[in-house]
Amino acid sequence: MFGQLRGKSLFEALPDALDDAGYWGVATATALNLIARGRIVPSVTEDGHDTWRIGPLDHADEVHLRQLAAHGDYDELRAFLDAVADVLPRGEADGPFAAAEPHHVPELKPWADEQIKLSLRVETTDDLRFRAIVQVRGITDPHPRDVRGSGRELAAIRAIGRATWPPLQRLLDQADLTDSEVAELLDTDIEVHWPRNLSTGLRAKAVIGEPSGQFKADDLLTFNWQLALGDAPLTDTEMDLIAEASRPVVRLRDQWVVVGPELKRKARQQLAPITAVQAVTAALAGVAIIDGEQVEVAAHSLTTAITTVPEFPAPGALQATLRDYQLHGLRWLAHMTGLGLGACLADDMGLGKTITLIALHLHRDHPAPTLVVCPASLLGNWEREIHRFAPGTTVTRYHGPQRTLAATGVVLTTYGTMRLDAEALKAHTWGMVVADEAQHVKNPHSGTAKALRSIPAAARVALSGTPVENSLSELWAVLDWTTPGLLGTHRAFRTRWPEPDDTLAKVVKPFLLRRRKSDPGVAPELPRKTETELPVSLTTEQAALYEALTRETLDQIARSDGMARRGLVLKLLTGLKQICNHPSHYLGHSTLQGTSGKLELLDELLDTIVAEDGSVLIFTQYVGMARLLEGHIKQPTRFLHGGTPVPQREQMVDDFQHGRAPVFLLSLKAAGTGLNLTRADHVIHFDRWWNPAVEDQATDRAYRIGQTRPVQVHKLVTEGTVEERIAALLQDKRDLADAVLHGGEAAFTELTDAELAELVQLRSA
Numbered sequence: 121m122f123g124q125l126r127g128k129s130l131f132e133a134l135p136d137a138l139d140d141a142g143y144w145g146v147a148t149a150t151a152l153n154l155i156a157r158g159r160i161v162p163s164v165t166e167d168g169h170d171t172w173r174i175g176p177l178d179h180a181d182e183v184h185l186r187q188l189a190a191h192g193d194y195d196e197l198r199a200f201l202d203a204v205a206d207v208l209p210r211g212e213a214d215g216p217f218a219a220a221e222p223h224h225v226p227e228l229k230p231w232a233d234e235q236i237k238l239s240l241r242v243e244t245t246d247d248l249r250f251r252a253i254v255q256v257r258g259i260t261d262p263h264p265r266d267v268r269g270s271g272r273e274l275a276a277i278r279a280i281g282r283a284t285w286p287p288l289q290r291l292l293d294q295a296d297l298t299d300s301e302v303a304e305l306l307d308t309d310i311e312v313h314w315p316r317n318l319s320t321g322l323r324a325k326a327v328i329g330e331p332s333g334q335f336k337a338d339d340l341l342t343f344n345w346q347l348a349l350g351d352a353p354l355t356d357t358e359m360d361l362i363a364e365a366s367r368p369v370v371r372l373r374d375q376w377v378v379v380g381p382e383l384k385r386k387a388r389q390q391l392a393p394i395t396a397v398q399a400v401t402a403a404l405a406g407v408a409i410i411d412g413e414q415v416e417v418a419a420h421s422l423t424t425a426i427t428t429v430p431e432f433p434a435p436g437a438l439q440a441t442l443r444d445y446q447l448h449g450l451r452w453l454a455h456m457t458g459l460g461l462g463a464c465l466a467d468d469m470g471l472g473k474t475i476t477l478i479a480l481h482l483h484r485d486h487p488a489p490t491l492v493v494c495p496a497s498l499l500g501n502w503e504r505e506i507h508r509f510a511p512g513t514t515v516t517r518y519h520g521p522q523r524t525l526a527a528t529g530v531v532l533t534t535y536g537t538m539r540l541d542a543e544a545l546k547a548h549t550w551g552m553v554v555a556d557e558a559q560h561v562k563n564p565h566s567g568t569a570k571a572l573r574s575i576p577a578a579a580r581v582a583l584s585g586t587p588v589e590n591s592l593s594e595l596w597a598v599l600d601w602t603t604p605g606l607l608g609t610h611r612a613f614r615t616r617w618p619e620p621d622d623t624l625a626k627v628v629k630p631f632l633l634r635r636r637k638s639d640p641g642v643a644p645e646l647p648r649k650t651e652t653e654l655p656v657s658l659t660t661e662q663a664a665l666y667e668a669l670t671r672e673t674l675d676q677i678a679r680s681d682g683m684a685r686r687g688l689v690l691k692l693l694t695g696l697k698q699i700c701n702h703p704s705h706y707l708g709h710s711t712l713q714g715t716s717g718k719l720e721l722l723d724e725l726l727d728t729i730v731a732e733d734g735s736v737l738i739f740t741q742y743v744g745m746a747r748l749l750e751g752h753i754k755q756p757t758r759f760l761h762g763g764t765p766v767p768q769r770e771q772m773v774d775d776f777q778h779g780r781a782p783v784f785l786l787s788l789k790a791a792g793t794g795l796n797l798t799r800a801d802h803v804i805h806f807d808r809w810w811n812p813a814v815e816d817q818a819t820d821r822a823y824r825i826g827q828t829r830p831v832q833v834h835k836l837v838t839e840g841t842v843e844e845r846i847a848a849l850l851q852d853k854r855d856l857a858d859a860v861l862h863g864g865e866a867a868f869t870e871l872t873d874a875e876l877a878e879l880v881q882l883r884s885a
Contacts, residue, residue, distance in 0.1 A: 143191050144200075150188065151204035154181065157309050160205050172206040174198070176237075180414070187618055238277065239264055239311035240288075242297070244318065248369060248376070250297040252305075254288065255313075264313075267292065285310060303368040306380030318369065319377045321350050322362075324386045325416040326408055328399045335425045337460030337603070339396040345386040346418065349373065363387035397605045400426055400461070404627045426630050429455045435482035440475060440509045445635055445642050449476045452633055454483050457552065457579035462602025464558065466634040469585040469817055470796075470824015471643060474505050477554055477583065481530060482510055486551030486578065489516075489531050493572065494556035496534045497760070500770035501796060502556075506530055519766070535560050535568050542571035550577040558582035561601065562594035564610060573601055585820065586813045592617055592624075599631055606631065637823070649823050651833040653847060656717030658700070658838055658882075665699045665706060666841065666882050674880075678873050689876065693842065696880060698742070700838040701807055705745045712752050718806060718836045719752070725834060729802050730755050730782050736802040739818045741788045741809055749806070750785055757783040762790040773797065788818055798826040803833045808843055840883040 154160065154174050159181065163173045177185070189197045241253040241264070254277060255264035267277060274292060281288030285308050287301050297305075305312055306320075314320050329342030347354045347362060349372060354362070362370060362379055369376050391410070394402070402408040402417045404426070409415075429452050434442050442450065449465055453476070456463040465473050481490045492502055499517060506515050514529025519537050525548055538545060553575055555561060561569035580602045596613045599606055607613045607627065617624045637643050658666060673692040677685055698706040702716040712719065722738070729736050740746050743761050750759045758772040758781045776784045777799045784797065788809060800822035809815050815835075823831045837847050 143188075146188060147192075147197060147200055148204065150184070151201045154201065155205055159309065172202070174201045174205045187615060190618070237264075237311065239313060240291070240305070241266075241313045242302075242305075242315060242318075244315050250299075250302050251295040252291050252297050253295060254291050299367050302378070303381050306368070306378060307382055314378065317376060319349070319372075319375050322372075322377050322379060322383055323348055323416075324383055325418050326391065326402070326410060327418045328394070328403060328422055330421065331396070331425070335396065335422070335459055337396050340393045341396055341399045343391045343394045343399070345389060345391065347383060347387055349377065359387045395605065397461070397603060400630075401606055401608075401627055404630065405623050406626070407623070426459070426461075432483075435479055437482050437512060438479050438509055439511060442475070442479060443472070443643075445639075446472050446476050446479075449473075449633060449635075450479045450483065453477075453480045453581060456631070457484065457581065460579075461631065462580035462582070462599075464582040464584060464598050464602055464632045466584055466586075466632050468636045469820030470827070471635060471637065472825050473583045473585075474502065474556075475509055477581065478506055478509050478513075480581070481513070481552065484551065484579070487528075488549045488551035488578070489526055489528055490552045490554060491531050491533065491545065491548075491550050491575070491577070492554045492556060493533055493535055493538050495560065496536065496766050497764075497769050497790065497795060498556060499532050499534065499766055500773070502530075502532050535572075538575075539568050539571045542574055545571075546574050546576070550575065552579040552581065553577040554581045554583065555601065556583045558584040558598050558601075559586055559594065562597050564597040564600065569597065569601070585817055592620060595628070595632075599628065603631055643825060646823070646825070646827060647830045649819075649831045649833065651819075651835065653835045653837050654721060655837055655839045655844070656721050658841065659703075659714070659716055661703050661714055662699055662716055662838075663882060665703055666696060669695050669699065669706075670880055670882065674873070674877055677876065692876075692880065696842050697807060698745070700841050700843050701740075701742070701745050702748065704748060705742065708744075709748075712748050717838060721836060722749075722804065722806065725802070725804060726753065726755055726783065734801050735776065735779070735782045735799045736784070736804060737797060737800045737818075737822055738783065738785045738804045738806055739788050739815075740785075740806040742807065743787050745806065746785050746787055753783055753785070755783045756781040757785055759785040760790060761787040764790070776800075786818075786821075788814065795821045796824065796826065797821040798824060798828075801827075801829040801831055803831065805833070805835045808835065808837065808847055810846065842880045845879055 151174065154177075159174055159177060160172055161175045163171050165171050185197060185201075186194065237257050239255050239257065241255055243251050243253070245251070254267045256267055256277075257264035267274065277292060278289045285304070287297070287304075288310075291297075324345050324347050327344055327346040329344075331339050331341065347359060354372075358372060361372070363384055365379055365384060368379055370379050371377075399422060403422045406417055407414050408417045429448070431451060432454075434447060434450065445467075449467070453463055453465060457480070465476065467473055477492075484490075494502060496519070499519060503515050503517065506513055514526060516526040516529065516531045517523070518525060518531050518533040518541075523533075523537070523541075525531060525544065533541075533545070553572075555572060561572050563569060564573075582598050582602050584598065593610065593614060596607050596610055600610070608616070635642050637646055669692065673688060673695070677688045677692070680688055695706060700716075700718070702712060702719055703714055704712045726736065738746075738749065740749070746759060746761065750757060758775055760769055760772050764772070772781075772784070773795060775781045776797060779799065784800065803819050803822050805815055805818070819831075819833050835847070837843050
């Protein structure tokens, strides 16, 4: 365990360590690691007793502790680390910080409060021998001072030496340093002030060798240490001189250079070759983890080879004129797939990802077919778009009872069929596999994701308007399918990047192309979109049901725990949202009996929209509520849900797009992605989803390329209820969004009883 956490990059070992030793085992190993690396300072308790505490911490240490504390409590973890730090250094010597029991030393409290920092000033003799003077400096002092303090101060420093670097104790009396001690100083965390006639500018970085020819994803590249003095790399002869040096100083380029044992080791160490994908990750990030240490990486022209996209015209067989951003998307996809690297086209919904992929299929002109995996509702759209924009291309639907595979053209299948027929698809030869609406495989452990990963192809492309709906793990799932190994294992990724940062952005950017409708030069012809939250009141019947359910269920929750409590919380949230929709929805009626604030407003909106020759999409997350609305709405209506057969879905879309039914009622999950419904100039969200990204995708069924009229989005929210509170939280970006977006409704099961009551209790409007 301790060996796992010895390296300077503690966070790299965290996932495996947690599995092996558990939370407190890792906490103990972390304390030992920090103490061994000198991250320990003397301090004084509030009541004046001497104590040891962990510190000071660098950024990497702090990141590690924060990540470890995600599995517990940060303050509790720090208290535990300090407790370990106070026990281990104490020995049998006399004086503060050494005795087995703490001493009462109030005179040391000011010294501790000043956060004294200890350092060494190294001097050299004419024959290049070394001596060190111990110095201390308060955090506010500009200059360190030589140690000539009280006996208690000297005792404290001797104790620091016992805990961090034993020669420190001797240096208080005798300043001479041996060569081995000088070498050790280079690898300790003690601050050292070196003399000006010595250079400490020798650094090591890892160098990735050039590809033998054009870069390919299946290349194996050399990976070795390179030492440099300042910015100038050492020659092979100089590297040999470093490796063979018998003293910790070497004469290089007319100056004396301090060389530690780690640099000597790296001067002769040969690193194992790495895969091209690993090399790309290291080159883009600018760093790599080698033997637990984070080191700088030099990549020569590798980054340029990945990020330089060549220009070429659109395929002649494409029966369409690509917009500039679509042509760039085609060139980028062709470049990445040509290198053997996958990619994710993550443009906003409605910006033409389908036509871009059709153009890519034509450009690649691969002898093997392209497999497109998509939701069932999009099979018809893909087939129509291919016939329209690439009329000479063979299209085969691999779906339904009499399905057969084709050897050319484009093969269309659904995620469900792919999962069932993974063996047959795996045995076929594919020139490219495309995952449309790739968020369907955002869970890498699902059967669907595993089936998709099992299908080999010369190129893999993901299409998704929302590659990150809920958490960064979804981004990992998509990119690890398109380019396996790019972001490391899922476990290592979650530990290294619990939150997005600049380094992650650098690694991801070449593999994910994201354009928004609002970006300059992208879809300037799109009309405006207006989003409005429409508050409605509960009826008397709704309010009575809401208060009764809240009172009864909160009482049950207060008397429950564990899974039973979580189940009750979810049941409460679902019931309250159903009551907000309509009493009949909550009570399970087959027809609407009575009314609700939402239903009254919906009727008014529909009358106005249809009277003005408009068309409207109505989204609800509940199929049961949609069935009730279908029986209630007077205007010609189509209703699409997850159980609608594919031919019927396509007919419904055609009816709506050609004005035969001005109202399209859709379940959010079944119709929130992929459909092209530009006939609609109004979108109504009858009930609110916990994740605004899902609502945005649904709205984009209407607000997409091809829309010529302004789009009005109406979001119905019941006043004074849980819906209003969630809407406000999400509107704020979503202060609770970190919890909501990571766990949906399940996030609320972890609220305390008081927090839950605050969230759900009915308030006067």
